[in-house]
Amino acid sequence: MPWTREQMAARAARELKDGYYVNLGIGIPTLVANYIPAGMTVTLQSENGMLGIGPFPYEGEEDADLINAGKQTITELPTSSYFSSADSFAMIRGGHIDMAILGAMEVSEMGDIANWTIPGKMVKGMGGAMDLVAGVKRVIAVMEHANKAGKSKILKTCSLPLTGGRCIDLVITDLCVFEIDRKQNQMRLLELAPDVTLEEVKAKTEANFSHG
Amino acid sequence: MPWTREQMAARAARELKDGYYVNLGIGIPTLVANYIPAGMTVTLQSENGMLGIGPFPYEGEEDADLINAGKQTITELPTSSYFSSADSFAMIRGGHIDMAILGAMEVSEMGDIANWTIPGKMVKGMGGAMDLVAGVKRVIAVMEHANKAGKSKILKTCSLPLTGGRCIDLVITDLCVFEIDRKQNQMRLLELAPDVTLEEVKAKTEANFSHG
């Protein structure tokens, strides 16, 4: 049985380590915050200029001056800090964030990622995604394994415009987990969702991968 | 009669304008602060990270955490602000300081300045001088016209290692004031100290200059 969105978030949370500074993308990655193990200190960064994101505010306590990179209302913690956009991305680009967990439209076996545009369909922009994949020490993509038509999103080469090349270390889909060795350009199957078979993953994956 | 150090400082102060942000070098330039006309607001920057330098502290009120770029104890004003070294020199390099008034060992008729080292004699360093001459909108050199041996310090070409090229707009010596057109590479005599003659300046100046 494939993993649900919540289960994918929980699986991603298992990559966290005590003391990590982490940036969570919009969508499933945001849910990861709910699965940080008790007793573990993980500090969340928001690229609009904050370290130490707290939980959503209680109703009536929302503050228009306190939002995350997804423009959702949040709260601060006793150890939070605020800074400018230039300082925030100096922090990201300078390699100070330990991990980013991001959504993806396509990932290649070399660790390329496409998650910001579909030419002719979407006028949005990359926001901070290109900075995060280029600057963060370890980048995890959390995504559906295939699109609605059943076509693999784990590819030999991305077909969409890239967000970054050779920058993804781990891919968590609804079917399985791949790790990517960016130096060797090799993707390896690490684990399967319950009752998902190697054959099913092989059938639904365009990319080459090793296993076992 | 040549100008005294105090008179040179007073002459330099006449270049200030209301609302200016100014950086004053060590020595005679520091004295300029005493000649800011009443009613004129001039904000002094210290390149170690402060805007709005106040007067020296009263005895017993010195604060080791509050010094100027010459490492002298100073005070703050109600409108002062502090910032990091990178921010301070971003301010200087970015052209936000209206005027710098600096000492000089040599100035050339093209506006080159040498004021940081004498090879084989002095191991000190340039501190912020190179940043100031390169980044500040208008740079004024205040200096003795000749050395103790009577040799001109206003030269065709500087003999000492440069602090910056084509960056000086005005030179105030004990004998006279020169203005330099940095685009045209031309130096022009603007005024003479009382009882100092054009002939005397000509005799004591190696550089070419126009007058009248």
Add this chain to the structure above:
Amino acid sequence: MAGKVYPNAKAALEGVTFDGMTLMSGGFGLSGNAENLITALKENGVKGLTVISNNCGADNVGLWVLLNNGQIRKMISSYVGENKLFESLYLSGALELELNPQGTLAERIRAGGAGIPAFYTKTGVGTVVAEGKPTEQFDGETYVRESWLRADLAIVKAWRGDHEGNLIYRKTARNFNPNMATAAKVTIAEVEELVPNGALDPDQIHTPGIFVNRILQGQNYSHRIEFRTTRPRAAKENA
């Protein structure tokens, strides 16, 4: 000194706008936007603007107002989603768009204020962002060269400001404001609270007054929220 304080946004804009100018506008999403100055720019009617701003507002708010009034020719932004007007103008060819990675945008603005015409970054290497730009290897990794951004006018929003133009921002409303304040020929700041000189702690100034040419007390801030997310009160007991 000729004071920096202006009675309102309209007065503060006098003599500093011209058609075809480049404008920096602070804010991220709807947080930290110079709402009074944007409204005054609409009334001012200046046209053909190149606007440098992370986003372009949302329906009826922020820079959307200038977009809707046909005053913007080109946007330099990192994210323009959730903005139907923008999308339709762009797809019709009525609006130019230069997309920058958010961190590259922020650093280009900082560089503009800091006298740094170009710098190298890993961001965007191997993507459309790096196309046509010089790249170079440092320590075995490839970097792309990006150039500074400067503007004729920057409009910024702060929480508190004094008469000298010293500014303090509040929470994530800081965002691009301090960087933009340094990168324009003229910077105008609007503040929620204009305080007397001496009311701000010199150790706590985010934008020193040297960067602010004009300042005004803003009014009628919308405090609008794009995505209101909350947790139930009941959770308090378990917190």
Add this chain to the structure above:
Amino acid sequence: MAGKVYPNAKAALEGVTFDGMTLMSGGFGLSGNAENLITALKENGVKGLTVISNNCGADNVGLWVLLNNGQIRKMISSYVGENKLFESLYLSGALELELNPQGTLAERIRAGGAGIPAFYTKTGVGTVVAEGKPTEQFDGETYVRESWLRADLAIVKAWRGDHEGNLIYRKTARNFNPNMATAAKVTIAEVEELVPNGALDPDQIHTPGIFVNRILQGQNYSHRIEFRTTRPRAAKENA
């Protein structure tokens, strides 16, 4: 979490020093020096240091102590005047020196922390500083390319810090400290006051805790002043 707080400077240095390492040391003149950590580095005995610091202390204080103990191989600084020991070691060939303009030094350190391997500046063009470095024209003016600086260890001094490593500096003791805190593999901060989490206003943090790996409460600060300048009390009446 494995805590960041260490009982003293000696403990905080454990496991992070090695001969030949590159050290950044905050401070300008005698203001904002990590005095406890410098003393502990002397006791630690690490040798062959390349030290990046604006100055090199003064007689018996600051980095002078490490210089006098033969621990420094090379200095990267902007100003080393008023330091006889430095001068004699340098002239005897026992010490290497790389002089940088102060602003270039500060920006190279910021670049090191910000992931920017190179940038262009006008500072130093036409001087010895630009010799051997690439230059380029932007908008008709010549700029020289400078590269980032990074270190194995940065030691910084702040006024107040919490257990997360968030730091607030005081007055001109801030100087290079916030920039250096971002540019080393390991950063250790000593503070005059170690305060509980929650005691610092998140809007007022100068160095976010992410940049600080270890923190300790310092003691016995010298508060030494290099050039004591005062005005007479009598002047108060005329002020």
